[in-house]
Amino acid sequence: MPDLSIGLLTYKSPDLLDNVLTSIAETRGDLDAEVIVIDNASNDRTVDMVHEKFPWVKLVCNDQNRGVAVGRNQILREATGRYIIFLDCDTKVLPGALQTLVETMDARPEISCCGPKLLYGDGTLQLSCRPFPAPLNIAIEGTFLRDWFPNSGYVKNYTLEDWDHNDIREVDWMYGAAMMFRREVFDVVGDFDEGFFYQYEDIDIFFRAAQHGLKTIYIPQAEIIHYYERERKALFHNKIHIHIRSILRYLRKDYYGRFWRSRRVGGGHAVNSNDQPRVPQARP
Known part of the structure; x- marks a missing residue:
């Protein structure tokens, strides 16, 4: 069994x-x-490029684009590694990043999921960790409204920009551009919800x-470049119906608590090596 399955989903x-x-x-x-690549019916030179340069x-070539969640579930079915990392194709892995993620997870059996520090292409920090969002967080973060309140405590509590991003910390969630899981996690929580075509x-x-x-x-300590920030959405754009449908599905399924405040499940505290294990057990 490989230590790591690296899964990528690509479209044009x-x-x-x-x-x-x-x-x-x-x-x-x-x-x-x-390494597993799912091509979502790009119908360009992608397939030939992979065959020629990365044999x-x-x-896996799909005959239609069925979305991100379906593609990631295809990766799950193909993966055989102890850990599975999902990378967006607009990323670049920096030296030592994959080894650091695997070694850290091996040393911390109480942890089920993890992710690296994400950097923009110019090397600056990308704020990729978040508490679970409330509706108002979604409205501010996903649109131009965030630019109106850049120094708001409410905004900063959601973006976690006042944290020291050089410390290992427990978080609620992080950008799907680079996220790693013990493979047993999916035995417990199930596959990605294919009701989400894109985002959430x-x-x-x-x-x-x-x-x-x-x-x-x-x-x-593991660093990966992510060239594009999670999209902000103007009121009208060509994916507005997909974006709104994903938001509504998330709110219906997962959101709980007050309208105004995000819900911190992970707690956001620095990780203590004495924390009790809560990782699912591997199948025999």
Whole structure:
């Protein structure tokens, strides 16, 4: 069994996929890892590029684009590693990142899910960790409204920008651009919810993990570049119906608490090595 399954989902992004696969090849070292790419019917040069430049990649080609959650569930079915990391194709793995994530999880059996520090292409910090959002958080963070209140305590409590992002911390959820799980987590929480075509499938999977008492940690010693920030949505755009449908599904399924305040399940405290294990047991 490999230590790590690396899963990527791509749609009409051959250059970005080339970049992230090259970074994996250059940085994984002697880590026992497999790489799985799901192509969501790109119908461009993506498939030929992977076959020609990365013949060691396991490539699955879909005949239609069925969305992010379906593609990630395909990765789950193909993966054989002890851990599974999902990467967006607009990422670049920096040296030592994958090894650090695996070694940290091996050393902390009480942890079920984790993610690295994300950096923009210019090397600056991307605020990728969050508490579970309330409706007002979604309205502010996902639109131009955040620009109106950049120094608001309410905004900062959600973006966690006042944290020291150099410390390992327990968090509620983190951007799906780079998230890693023990494979047994999915025996407990189930697969990604395919009712989410695009966005919020990551928040939903972390929420279900938290409901089962499973811990998620942010590991800043592992660094991955994420070239694009999670999208902000103007009032009118070509994906507005998908975005709204995902928001409503999240609120109906997962949101609880007061309208105004996000719900902190993970607690956000620094991780203590004496924390009691809550990780699901591997199947015999």
